[in-house]
Amino acid sequence: MTAPLVTVVVQAGDHPAPALDRALFALGGQRHRPLRVVLAGGSDRGAAADARLLERHAALGGFEAARTPSVEAALREAHGLLLTLSPPALLYPGHLVRLVSALERSPASRWALASGRLALLAPGRPASRPHVLAKRDPWGQRAPGLLRGPPLPQCAALFDLSRAGSLPPLLLRAGRSQYLPRVALAAALGLPALAEGPPSFEWLVERMPKRILVEDAVRAAGSTLRAAARAARRRWLALASRRAPR
């Protein structure tokens, strides 16, 4: 059976050139074929510079390259399987394979979600030399985390436009955002198929989302409280054993 074409719309945006370069290089390493990468929208890097970045990674043979003036135009022209990506996100080589496979296993689903990692970057580093301080898996690999965890980036989802009937206006509106409007999408398209397995993308951030920091603080406080309770119990037992009648 021939694998279906996946179109990835990359929001060109005004990211530093190395960030876009890395996002495109990661796309060149995708195991899913056939793959079409559409670099959409203008940037302050200039059209010629963007075209060079796109072409040099297309030359690896991993995808067919195209450009459009806007994200909206790219989304309107898209058909079949569609994923939107903003350069602070990097796809691991198996990301598309996993999402396509989740949709194949779930013929009633119109979209699929996969889990990823948050990579915390050291602040103030040059874009060509980012330094990852820590990584977290805030969404887990199961439905509760993916559907109700911290906001997911666009690249976590693959849409099957042939099953969705026509491109939902919601996607067009959301196309410029970095985040997926999960609740609205679920209302419009039904629940997504979930791609099982370990995280398959990375989202680079300079600050961990507040929700994760709060969860960390709660976990740390819980662990301190438990340790204090254990110590108090040990002290009480020691005291009680000394006072016990012989």
Add this chain to the structure above:
Amino acid sequence: MPAPPELAVGVVLFRTDPEELRRCLRSLSLAAREPGTPSLRVLLRDQSPDASLRELAEAVGLGDAYSFAEGANPGFGAGQNALMAAAFGAGAQAHLCLNPDALLHPEALAALWRAHRSDPGAGLLEAQQFPSEHAKAVDPDSGATPWCSGCALLVPRTTWERVGGFDERFFLYGEDVDLSWRVRAAGLGCRLVPEALVLHHVDDRPPDVGRHAQLLRASALLGAKYGDRAYVEFCLGDLRTLRQAPPTLPPFEEPTPALRAVADFAHRFSFAEPRW
């Protein structure tokens, strides 16, 4: 007589997927065109049971670079040692060990070469694995790191002359950590070059008991070589849990104080303090 190529790139093959190899070589060819890349010689050593990859090498114009090991597979380190001996014997200034399942970023060779030329104290230089890098500690400014991975590893000629190549007792895994520790014990540094990206992703591979057992056997050998009995026992215990055969280990060795100072078994399979 023309000057010998400055950089040799050695790729050891074993039942390599032809499409994977084709893409790896394509990435190499694209990176070789980038300004700042030195003159290059590619060497392919095929340790597969048959020479079927020769055809592919010829098709991409690398027929002269291909050598067949007559069906013998002595392991990754031994294969790369043979390639390094050939490369340095022919006058190369440095040798890049490259995995056949890796893709070089177009600027990777130029960045590695620039880092090599600007830092004579670097005994090993590795490209940064991408898109998911190893969690081991790295100094964000100097790139100094406790050990370098063999996936895309530049070995300068001086390192080959002073320290030698891989310990051929390691079949797969662990040989890069061992070479890194020997290099550091010799007073040289291990350096990660963040501008040199190599796409080599292993995080989303399905779990594989055989591969994990191979890692455990290599780790046990490393522990024996550096005289760490507790670590060896830990690896053997994991092998027993997995119902996998233990390795044949050499007698425990007594490392020199310099080697003892750099060896790190406290962090288990990270062999270095992890960042996450």
